[in-house]
Amino acid sequence: MVLKAGEKARIAKQFIEAIPFSKALGMRLDDIGDGRAVISMPWSEDLVGDPRSGVIHGGAVSALMDTCGGAAVMSHPEAPAGTATIDLRIDYMRPATPGERIVARAECYNITRSVGFVRASAFDADEARPVATAAGAFTVERPQEDKA
Amino acid sequence: MSRARPEPVQVVKERRDRALDLLVQGVPYTRFMGIGFDRRGDELTALLHFDEKLIGNPFLPALHGGAIASFLEVTAIVGLSWQSLWDEIESGRVAPEDLTPETMPRLPKTIDFTVDYLRSGLPRDAYARARVNRSGRRYASVHVEAWQDNRARPCAQATGHFLTPRHGAGQGAGPDSEAHDG
Numbered sequence: 001m002v003l004k005a006g007e008k009a010r011i012a013k014q015f016i017e018a019i020p021f022s023k024a025l026g027m028r029l030d031d032i033g034d035g036r037a038v039i040s041m042p043w044s045e046d047l048v049g050d051p052r053s054g055v056i057h058g059g060a061v062s063a064l065m066d067t068c069g070g071a072a073v074m075s076h077p078e079a080p081a082g083t084a085t086i087d088l089r090i091d092y093m094r095p096a097t098p099g100e101r102i103v104a105r106a107e108c109y110n111i112t113r114s115v116g117f118v119r120a121s122a123f124d125a126d127e128a129r130p131v132a133t134a135a136g137a138f139t140v141e142r143p144q145e146d147k148a
Numbered sequence: 149m150s151r152a153r154p155e156p157v158q159v160v161k162e163r164r165d166r167a168l169d170l171l172v173q174g175v176p177y178t179r180f181m182g183i184g185f186d187r188r189g190d191e192l193t194a195l196l197h198f199d200e201k202l203i204g205n206p207f208l209p210a211l212h213g214g215a216i217a218s219f220l221e222v223t224a225i226v227g228l229s230w231q232s233l234w235d236e237i238e239s240g241r242v243a244p245e246d247l248t249p250e251t252m253p254r255l256p257k258t259i260d261f262t263v264d265y266l267r268s269g270l271p272r273d274a275y276a277r278a279r280v281n282r283s284g285r286r287y288a289s290v291h292v293e294a295w296q297d298n299r300a301r302p303c304a305q306a307t308g309h310f311l312t313p314r315h316g317a318g319q320g321a322g323p324d325s326e327a328h329d330g
Contacts, residue, residue, distance in 0.1 A: 021212035024201040046180040049225075050255055057177035058258040059221040063214025070213070084205075085213040089262040 009033050012075055022067050025060060035108040037071035039064060043099050054098035062090050064104045065120050065134040072106035073116035073138045082141035083116060089135050096131045100124040114140050163244045167237055171229055174249050183222050190234050194223040196274040203271065211269030216294065219276060220306040221261055224290040227278025228256050228310055254313035256288060261308040269303050270296050288312050
């Protein structure tokens with residue numbers, strides 16, 4: 001089944017914003033399509049990792065990168081039916097500024113029958129200096145009729 | 149010289165549990181995730197209490213990869229901090245009754261963190277232990293393993309590198325505020 005790009009993006013948005021953990025962290029899908037995704041997450045008291053500075057915990061940034069990476073794979077034109085993270089490495093460049101929304105951009109830059117390769121970066125209001133970058137591999141689940 | 153008489157068990161336990169409690173409860177994200185720590189001597193086991201909000205795939209269902217990554221990173225940071233806090237307290241350099249959220253040692257900062265997802269996380273409690281493989285004056289390397297029903301079948305593992313806080317003085321902003329002096 002081939003869906004129009006707009007329709008596919010609408011379904012993806014619904015799907016991703018319905019994921020319980022992404023919802024709990026307040027994630028919002030800002031853009032998706034052609035193996036790319038943009039997902040953002042607001043600063044929240046619950047996500048703080050260092051109470052003295054108010055900086056968000058690295059784990060919450062990882063969760064944002066993971067969700068965004070998975071969304072990028074799902075939106076690839078080769079249309080995997082689903083995906084799961086195989087591995088994900090995050091490099092933390094600097095603490096995210098407390099109170100600012102974090103925006104993650106992920107790109108599935110290569111896809112094989114079984115694996116989607118992703119890189120991602122995250123920014124706060126300062127768009128010149130990334131808060132974190134990530135690289136990961138994701139599984140490519142094929143639709144049922146595709147299976148041998 | 150005769151050996152000092154050992155302290156009563158309750159005194160020892162209270163001191164250690166109080167320090168651990170300050171370390172864990174002081175971090176809002178740890179509370180939000182529902183992560184607790186079980187202590188046996190100096191060994192910690194982290195517990196991720198299952199909650200519906202941790203789900204990433206409602207159809208399987210399975211825990212969110214980001215929830216597992218968060219659990220592993222919290223375990224690594226607490227494990228690394230606990231190791232130095234333990235030394236400070238047990239050596240008598242820090243009096244535990246003087247510890248408050250304001251005087252707790254600064255937490256290590258994550259430089260990088262790599263997670264391997266080995267099995268999908270089932271919708272139930274998970275456990276994790278951290279092993280500090282190297283802890284130097286500035287950098288530390290920590291490995292973490294998480295499992296659910298079966299200790300021998302981990303659901304995820306991770307390795308992270310951390311910038312360790314300096315004693316006494318407050319730390320800079322992050323890795324990029326550090327001089328690279330080799």
